[in-house]
Amino acid sequence: MKLGIVGLPNVGKSTLFNAITKAGAEAANYPFCTIEPNVGVVTVPDERLKVLHEMYNSKKTIYTTIEFYDIAGLVKGASKGEGLGNKFLGHIREVAAIVHVVRCFEDPNVVHVDGKIDPISDIETINTELILSDMEVLERRIQKTTKNLKGDKSLQKELDLLNKVHAFLGEGKSARAMELEEDEAEFVKSLDLLSYKPVIYAANVSEDDAAGEDNEYIRKVREFAATENSDVVVVCAKIESEMAELDDDEKAMFLEELGIEKSGLDKLVQASYHLLDLISFLTAGEPEVRAWTIKRGTKAPGAAGKIHTDFEKGFIRAETIAYDKLVECGGNLATAKEKGLIRSEGKEYVVKDGDVMHFLFNV
Ligand SMILES: Nc1ncnc2c1ncn2[C@@H]1O[C@H](COP(=O)(O)OP(=O)(O)OP(=O)(O)O)[C@@H](O)[C@H]1O
Numbered sequence: 001m002k003l004g005i006v007g008l009p010n011v012g013k014s015t016l017f018n019a020i021t022k023a024g025a026e027a028a029n030y031p032f033c034t035i036e037p038n039v040g041v042v043t044v045p046d047e048r049l050k051v052l053h054e055m056y057n058s059k060k061t062i063y064t065t066i067e068f069y070d071i072a073g074l075v076k077g078a079s080k081g082e083g084l085g086n087k088f089l090g091h092i093r094e095v096a097a098i099v100h101v102v103r104c105f106e107d108p109n110v111v112h113v114d115g116k117i118d119p120i121s122d123i124e125t126i127n128t129e130l131i132l133s134d135m136e137v138l139e140r141r142i143q144k145t146t147k148n149l150k151g152d153k154s155l156q157k158e159l160d161l162l163n164k165v166h167a168f169l170g171e172g173k174s175a176r177a178m179e180l181e182e183d184e185a186e187f188v189k190s191l192d193l194l195s196y197k198p199v200i201y202a203a204n205v206s207e208d209d210a211a212g213e214d215n216e217y218i219r220k221v222r223e224f225a226a227t228e229n230s231d232v233v234v235v236c237a238k239i240e241s242e243m244a245e246l247d248d249d250e251k252a253m254f255l256e257e258l259g260i261e262k263s264g265l266d267k268l269v270q271a272s273y274h275l276l277d278l279i280s281f282l283t284a285g286e287p288e289v290r291a292w293t294i295k296r297g298t299k300a301p302g303a304a305g306k307i308h309t310d311f312e313k314g315f316i317r318a319e320t321i322a323y324d325k326l327v328e329c330g331g332n333l334a335t336a337k338e339k340g341l342i343r344s345e346g347k348e349y350v351v352k353d354g355d356v357m358h359f360l361f362n363v
């Protein structure tokens with residue numbers, strides 16, 4: 001599952017993407033060997049692994065990763081095929097979620113395509129292209145459904161909903177901002193609309209605004225994002241791309257000097273992970289501590305299958321303890337067992353974020 005980085009030209013997408021790629025290049029254990037040039041891989045920060053690493057005196061720590069896709073500058077008229085428009089929209093269709101980079105920095109040396117810094121107008125320019133493309137999709141679907149309705153009256157409900165979504169988009173609003181019943185949401189999701197994809201707005205600020213109070217631009221972006229229940233992450237792409245060259249200790253020092261608590265890129269990656277509805281379960285031992293990605297709601301055998309297909313096929317049960325509980329016991333499994341904190345879970349167990357798992361299986 002990939003996230004696509006979108007935004008107007010010259011807002012800092014590639015700068016952010018380079019930070020991601022460089023940070024990812026250090027992820028020594030990245031499982032894929034060939035990767036397209038515009039796909040960046042980054043490890044998902046997880047403080048818990050550091051703690052487990054100390055506890056178990058592990059030889060290796062393996063973080064989980066997510067992929068970002070640098071989708072080149074989208075401009076006004078893209079939905080009409082301008083500026084390689086259709087190609088870009090096609091790329092957006094392929095991603096599960098969107099990171100929308102918004103320029104919130106002033107710099108006379110960096111040209112803005114519209115000549116002024118106006119984050120809301122920028123956001124709307126991009127969103128409008130996605131909305132227009134969605135409206136075309138809906139119009140075709142409405143035509144088809146209207147035709148089929150003659151032979152199948154049960155399609156009326158679907159047609160009503162298609163018209164409702166079309167009208168909503170017609171007001172310039174993204175489909176994800178619609179309030180829908182559960183069954184309606186399921187249908188709308190199946191339409192694969194671009195403006196229904198979950199979004200994080202990445203407010204790209206200047207070095208001076210990377211810490212402390214929100215500037216006026218960030219405040220506007222937050223206001224807008226709230227109208228569609230989207231998240232905002234403040235990031236200075238420039239700082240992040242410089243920092244990506246540093247090792248962990250140097251990074252910590254650099255952040256302290258700037259008075260920044262946590263790197264914007266780390267925050268963005270974590271928010272992206274949540275946006276995709278992904279969680280991590282953990283495995284811990286002396287050879288390695290490791291985080292594994294699963295979709296929220298995955299049951300124990302499915303989680304086991306992430307490690308090895310044999311674990312899933314021959315799944316017997318899982319011994320599991322929540323990360324917090326394990327830490328309470330100082331990482332001592334014997335103590336945890338005595339206290340009854342290690343649970344034995346079967347096939348129906350829904351794995352939770354931070355579960356430390358040990359799978360038992362038949363071969
Ligand atoms: N936070 C920031 N503060 C100051 N300058 C920045 C910041 N982020 C990016 N820049 C500068 O803005 C310029 C444009 O950045 P970048 O090339 O990343 O944009 P882009 O969105 O990828 O553009 P395009 O769509 O044309 O590919 C670069 O000179 C970059 O150094």
Ligand SMILES: [Mg+2]
Binds near residue numbers: 013014015072073
């Ligand atoms: Mg670029």
